[in-house]
Amino acid sequence: MRFDKFIRPDNLQTALKYLQKDKDAVILGGNTFLRLSERKYTLGIDISNLKLDYIKESKEDIEIGAFTSLRTIETDPIINKYFSELLPESVKHLIGVQFRNNATIGGAIYSRLGFSEINTALLVLDCELEFEDHGRISFNDFISSPKIKRDILTKIIVKKQKGKSTYTMMRNANSDFSILSVAVSNFGYINIAVGNRPALAKLPEKAMKLINSDNSKLDETADLVAEELSFGDDLRAKSSYRKLITSVLVNRALRKVLL
Amino acid sequence: MKLKLSINQQFYNTHIDGDESLLDVLRNLGFKSVKKGCDTGACGVCSILINGEPTLSCQFLAARAEGKKITTVEGLGAKADKIVKAIINEGADQCGYCGPSLVLTIYAMKKELKDPTVDKIKHFLAGNLCRCSGYEGQLRGIKKYMGVK
Numbered sequence: 001m002r003f004d005k006f007i008r009p010d011n012l013q014t015a016l017k018y019l020q021k022d023k024d025a026v027i028l029g030g031n032t033f034l035r036l037s038e039r040k041y042t043l044g045i046d047i048s049n050l051k052l053d054y055i056k057e058s059k060e061d062i063e064i065g066a067f068t069s070l071r072t073i074e075t076d077p078i079i080n081k082y083f084s085e086l087l088p089e090s091v092k093h094l095i096g097v098q099f100r101n102n103a104t105i106g107g108a109i110y111s112r113l114g115f116s117e118i119n120t121a122l123l124v125l126d127c128e129l130e131f132e133d134h135g136r137i138s139f140n141d142f143i144s145s146p147k148i149k150r151d152i153l154t155k156i157i158v159k160k161q162k163g164k165s166t167y168t169m170m171r172n173a174n175s176d177f178s179i180l181s182v183a184v185s186n187f188g189y190i191n192i193a194v195g196n197r198p199a200l201a202k203l204p205e206k207a208m209k210l211i212n213s214d215n216s217k218l219d220e221t222a223d224l225v226a227e228e229l230s231f232g233d234d235l236r237a238k239s240s241y242r243k244l245i246t247s248v249l250v251n252r253a254l255r256k257v258l259l
Numbered sequence: 260m261k262l263k264l265s266i267n268q269q270f271y272n273t274h275i276d277g278d279e280s281l282l283d284v285l286r287n288l289g290f291k292s293v294k295k296g297c298d299t300g301a302c303g304v305c306s307i308l309i310n311g312e313p314t315l316s317c318q319f320l321a322a323r324a325e326g327k328k329i330t331t332v333e334g335l336g337a338k339a340d341k342i343v344k345a346i347i348n349e350g351a352d353q354c355g356y357c358g359p360s361l362v363l364t365i366y367a368m369k370k371e372l373k374d375p376t377v378d379k380i381k382h383f384l385a386g387n388l389c390r391c392s393g394y395e396g397q398l399r400g401i402k403k404y405m406g407v408k
């Protein structure tokens with residue numbers, strides 16, 4: 001990726017104005033994914049001065065600034081207090097510490113990558129996104145339809161809930177993309193998300209209905225998830241293999257939150 | 260654009276393109292210990308410390324580095340010697356290409372890990388690839404340096 005001009009606004013309104021004025025302007029997150037693109041932009045808008053790097057706890061929620069690094073997600077005591085088996089687990093195998101110090105949660109969410117593991121994990125939480133122009137949208141709505149364009153993600157709001165949540169994945173080698181990712185939460189209602197299929201993470205609605213109607217139907221639910229979702233081939237795994245792995249990983253994850 | 264960088268506790272004034280990586284700028288300034296490997300964020304040989312945190316300089320925009328404290332292995336001086344010795348004593352230095360980034364990451368790890376274990380060490384260093392040592396010798400030396408059995 002190349003750009004002609006670099007600016008570092010110190011407030012969100014200015015950053016948004018530049019972004020919306022010029023269709024060839026781009027928001028610079030941690031620049032980990034962006035820099036691999038061949039595209040040339042006119043303007044790079046640096047958001048590192050917008051004070052979007054924070055994690056705050058209120059009575060009901062945890063707010064995560066969009067410029068928070070994935071390394072902070074991994075190590076932060078508030079995140080670890082509520083979702084240690086879920087959010088830190090979903091980022092800790094991503095390349096190495098020095099990569100995760102650059103990559104931001106906002107960049108991971110906004111790019112809606114089919115191999116993004118934190119997006120699988122966020123899908124099983126009660127989670128909203130706040131955009132500077134569009135305002136609030138549920139994480140699920142954002143992931144399932146790309147209707148927000150040329151906007152700045154400012155924060156991620158996660159409801160604090162009592163219960164268990166877990167994340168698991170399979171990758172062929174350390175630091176490679178994972179070939180499947182599974183997140184499950186049980187906060188009274190059980191949510192299951194499967195990502196890296198290799199497509200964006202999805203909730204298998206029928207399987208979730210089954211397990212929520214009868215908590216003992218673990219094996220049937222795990223098999224149903226594999227039947228319900230679609231899988232694809234890539235150089236890392238075939239769809240048939242991903243399907244087999246799905247029931248195994250979902251089964252393990254369900255046991256962690258139910259037994 | 261004009262840029263003033265603080266590298267190893269000295270200031271450097273330079274001119275850069277807005278989209279230049281810190282890796283390229285550091286190498287142009289003569290910090291050749293910072294290696295260019297994959298240039299995609301996967302290998303770790305361009306690691307430096309930014310405000311003490313290990314960071315891939317290939318991804319980090321130089322324009323963003325103003326006001327930050329940059330440390331390359333040259334800046335560690337004698338503090339690097341102990342780490343290098345621990346690795347050399349195990350015969351694990353080999354070609355040396357990944358050495359500077361590994362030394363910096365180990366230095367940051369020692370500061371950060373209060374209660375180091377082999378698993379924590381392996382996790383912290385997962386982003387530092389080495390294509391010749393096979394890691395075992397490195398790990399022996401690093402365990403000794405970290406005081407882990």
Ligand SMILES: Cc1cc2nc3c(=O)[nH]c(=O)nc-3n(C[C@H](O)[C@H](O)[C@H](O)COP(=O)(O)OP(=O)(O)OC[C@H]3O[C@@H](n4cnc5c(N)ncnc54)[C@H](O)[C@@H]3O)c2cc1C
Pocket residue numbers: 026027028029030031032033034035036047066067093094095102103104105106107108109110111113115116117118151152153154175176177178299300301
């Ligand atoms: C080599 C490599 C290996 C990887 N391996 C994995 C892996 O194993 N697992 C995994 O889950 N992911 C993996 N990833 C993806 C990684 O998680 C993303 O690259 C990273 O999270 C993107 O964050 P960033 O801050 O660097 O975004 P950038 O690269 O800066 O930006 C990505 C996109 O988001 C936009 N953007 C960024 N921030 C905002 C914002 N606040 N508001 C609006 N738009 C914004 C940018 O304009 C751009 O379009 C890998 C990526 C690379 C390059």
